[in-house]
Structures are given as C-alpha cells and as structure tokens.
Amino acid sequence: MAAERGSKIDPMHQFLIEPVLGQRWIVGGYDLSFTNSALWMVLTLGALWLFMLAGMKRELIPGRAQMAVETFTGFIQTMLISNIGPEGKRFLPYVFSLFMFILFANILGLLPFGVIPGVHPFTVTSHLTVTGVLAIISFAIVLIVGFGRHGFHFFSLFVPNGTPALMVPLIFVVELMSFLVRPFSLGLRLFVAMTAGHILLKVLAAFVINGVNLVDGANASLGYIALVSIPSFVLMVGITLLELLVAAIQAYVFALLTSVYLNDAVNLH
Template structure:
C-alpha cells in the first residue's frame, strides 16, 4: 500500500474482524480470512453441484468437472496405485480448495473503494493446518495398515546394520519436517507474489503522480507487474498441484512403505 510516499506491502495480509465475537479470553471473531475461505468453499461446492448434473449431452461444466476428477484420479493411481482410489475425494478437495483460494486472491476487486480480495493461502496458519491434516492422515494410514512395522519406513531396505541408527534418525527428522515444508512452500510462494505485485503497483501510482521520469518508471513498473501477474497465475496452479502431488506421494509411502 502506498501512503504518504511509503510502501507497506504487508498491509494486504492483515486479518481484520468482520463480526467480533469473544468467548471469555478466546477470540472467535468472523474475520476476512474466514470470509474468503467461505467464498472459496462456496465456489468449489457450486462448481461441483453444477458439473455433476447427469445430462445426456455433457455440457461445459460437466466436462470440466469430469476432466478435473479424471486428472486427480490419474494422479492418485500413478503415485499410490489401485488402493489410492479411496483417497481421491480428499486429494480432489485439497487441490480444488487451494487452487480456488489462490486464484480469488488475484481478482482485481481493489478497484472497488474499501474492498480488496484476501489470499487465505498467504497465511501460514491455513497452509500449516492443511499440511498437518495431510501429515496426520499419512501417519494414521501407516499405523492402521502396518502397525509398528510402519516404523521400518525410517530404515531403507539394504541399509548396512552399523548405519541403521544414523540413517533412522536422519529419515525420522526428514519425515517430521514434511508438514512444515509442505505448508511453508505454499505460504511463501503466495506471499512473495503478492508482495511483488503490491510493490510494483505502488511504483506505478507514485510514478504517475511524479511526472517526467516518474512516468517512465511507472510504465516500466506496469510491464513488470503484467509479467508478475502472469507468473502468479501460473504459480497458483503449480502450488495447488504440488501440494496435492506431495500428499499422494506421502500417502504412497505410508501404504506401500517405499
């Protein structure tokens, strides 16, 4: 945000209460973050509801839903195998929710005074919860299917006996870092792109107000922001795909003990 010549690119990530509510010392207010998560949920549910109409001649919505579910089903089949079919609903929900949350944060709604989109996936509190949810599912599935034998995941097949203690510790640390890296990757990608757009947007405004050389700076910044927006659109899709893909790979480890 540009105010009095200063740039505050972090202001866009501030969570503000819409309906303040406190229960004792706990703040459970309905916030901008919750509102945009609800918007993403409504879009996903609406997309599925419209696309799941069984028409004799499939329409565009139905073809889009079938294509997307087929894409997720193929991802799960390739990475997990036939037993992965039971996880398709979860992976599909995860992918579509993250994708929609990423995209709606890029909508140019800031042209409406006092209104701007909020990218919920730029909050580590959300991406971390999604990562912990996926990680918890991996652990539960692993122990449910293999019992204590699931711990053999930390000792790769063929490891020399003298190296087992060291390798087990390294593998365990690597395993425990998974939810952190999974949530951090999405969070950093989203927040970095929005900071760049905010900074170049401020350059454009300040440049146009400055005149002379400022116009040249503003025009150059406009070209940069077009490139950043295009890159950010690509990152929205890639990050949703990577999050879903890594979740299937982690589930594959839990099921097949790779």
C-alpha cells in the same frame, strides 16, 4: 488502491488479519471475531461449491461445467493411481478437495476485486497458519493410514532395505527426522510462494501509484511516469499472469506431494 499515496503503501498490509466490519467478538476472553481470512475461506468454499454444483449434472452429453469437473477429477485420479496404484482411488475425495480448495483460494486472491470500493481481496494461502493446517491434516492422514494398515511395521519405512546393521540407528534417526519435517516443508512451500508473489505485485503497484499521484506536471513527474510507472505496470501484468500459473502449480505440487506421502504409508517404499 488508486486512492492510496505511494509513499504510504505497505506491501505487508495486505496480509493483515482484521475482523470484518471492524467488530471484534470476545467470548470468555477469546477473540472469536469473524475475520477477513475466514470470510475469504468461506468465499472460496462457496465458489468451489458452485463450480461442483454446475458440473455434477451427470448429463449424457456433458456441458462445459461438467467437462471441467470431470477433467479435474480425472487428472487427480490419474495422479493418485500413478503414485500409489489402484488403491489410490480411495484417497480421491480428499486429495481432489485439497487441490481444488488451494487452487480456488490462490486464484481468488489474485482477482482484481480491489477495484470495487471497500473490497480488499485476501489470499488465505499466504498465511502459514492456513497452509500449515492443511499440511498437518495431510500428515495426520498419512500416519493414520500407515499405522492402521501396517501397525508398528510402519517404522520399517525409516530403515531402507539393505542398510548395514551398524548403520541402522543412525539411518533410522535421519529418516525419521526427514519424515517429521514433511508437514513443515509442505506448508512452508505454498506459503512462501504466494506471499512472495503478492509482495512483488504490491511493490510494483506502489511504483505505478507514485507516478499517478504526481500530478504537478513537472518534467520530473513525467519522467518518473515514463521510466518507472509504465514499465512497472507492464511488469505487473506479466507477473500477474505468472502468478496465475504459480497458483495452479502450487496447488498441484501440494496434491502431488500428498499423494507421494500417502504412497509411503500404503506401500512402505
């Protein structure tokens, strides 16, 4: 990053999906290239696998890794039981995997891998295609559980108890539209939160790099560094810490809303 000229820094370039090593694989007219997005998803899964492997030793006196895994598992299980009831345990493997994947992907995208020459960190959750697919999977599970458990009685979810007969058609349409919007809002919320944070960090980095690249020693340059670059760097540190918190909160919100939607499918509230 330090090698870039501040005037040439593009805050949106970090979201560009490119083939790894610049090689494209075109098969039957389709681009099947292994991209940086796919690479960082694989790295996320690898980091998550190592974390779970280290924490599933089932020792009588658990170590730190085992305690961490058990803490996360217990946290998600408690959330599911409080939102769905005892049947919420059935969804623990999926919701836990969803929460951990989003959490690890968010955090890996914030780590300073850019200090390594040739390495460019990529946040997969900053793309609507990724968050949208996760939301669609959750929505599909809700539909499968809802219709599998209640059949066509699942449609009663869209007509609250006590609704006047005259209002049933209107309320049904409104509730149905609200239900169908859920996957869009679920995926959009995570996408916007991660994208906005990374754009802000990139803009602040541009201010810092502009000052570093002004090496002529002029008073104007020193003034720019003192008034713009240094405050921007301090703000970057604070925003980075805030983004780490946002990374965890967004993973929790995604898992929480998934459990709430599953509760509607199981209990028809």
